[in-house]
Amino acid sequence: MLQDEPWTLNPSVALRPEPFGALAYHFGNRRLTFLKRPELVELVRTLADHQTVGDALMAADVPSEQRPAYLAALAGLAEADMIRPRVADKEND
Numbered sequence: 001m002l003q004d005e006p007w008t009l010n011p012s013v014a015l016r017p018e019p020f021g022a023l024a025y026h027f028g029n030r031r032l033t034f035l036k037r038p039e040l041v042e043l044v045r046t047l048a049d050h051q052t053v054g055d056a057l058m059a060a061d062v063p064s065e066q067r068p069a070y071l072a073a074l075a076g077l078a079e080a081d082m083i084r085p086r087v088a089d090k091e092n093d
Contacts, residue, residue: 006086008048
């Protein structure tokens with residue numbers, strides 16, 4: 001389940017801030033995605049700073065009733081290869 005896993009922004013993706021949130025552009029597959037909430041942009045930017053997506057949601061103070069919507073948005077970003085599973089650093093295991 002996405003919530004219990006470590007994820008990160010794909011290094012091939014650039015986020016361009018916009019008044020509504022951000023544009024995410026994937027340089028590999030040339031996909032453009034709109035992130036329509038600044039809170040979602042911040043969450044995506046900080047995914048790698050947390051052990052799991054659930055931890056990132058907690059750190060971002062996303063209310064529990066809004067978490068399903070955020071998880072759905074992250075699942076869409078994963079499907080578009082904008083975010084990807086983070087591989088554990090073997091030295092830190």
